[in-house]
Amino acid sequence: MANQGAKKRKEENARHMARLRQIIIACNVIYVLLRMLVFHSSFTWKHWIGLIVTSLAYVIPYQQLAKMATPAYAEDGELLDGGFDMSTGGVCGYLHDVIYITCFVQVMSIVSGKFWYTYLVIPAFGAYKSFGFIKGFLPGGSEESFEDEKTRKKREKMEKKASRPKFAKTRTR
Secondary structure (H helix, E strand, C coil), X not given: CCCHHHHHHHHHHHXXXXXXXXXXXXXXXXXXXXXXXXXHHHCCHHHHHHHHHHHHHHHHHHHHHHHHHCCEECCCCCEEECCCCCCCCCHHHHHHHHHHHHHXXXXXXXXXXXXXXXXXXXXXXXXXXXXXXHHCCCXXXXXXXXXXXXXXXXXXXXXXXXXXCCCCXXXXX
16 A cells, blocks of 8 residues: 555556657657658658657657656665656646647648747747746836825735734633
8 A cells, every 4th residue: 555646646657658659659640641641742851850840849848758757766676756747737737838739730730831830839938937037036116116105005004003913812700
């Protein structure tokens, strides 16, 4: 019964990584079969570059996810940790998003080359998140200038009330 959670997480991560691998392989097979074999007359060097770019866009996030999903073992071979929970957000979620966007771009680029512009979503979202992170370090002097007199007095009153000592009423018999 010991380490049941770690064993369960290890199995979930193995299934999850196998599913991701299947999705990546399916998208590559669809692209190669349709783009290279069916539409071979319109296949140019740009499509080779696209295939290399999408392959890199698969490999890098997949390797990071595989490292995160790797279980940790003790020296005697006992399972200590089943790996990172792949269903959480944060970096793990962003890596999944890159893989899914790459799948979409690769398959849809068979239809039209305009779908490559969808890749601009990734750096745009990164810039958006970075701006929010950097904004937290900037001085917030401009925020206080928007506080009007009524709001300032209300805030000061609440601060004054919060700073008063509080006494608890007790019953004596």
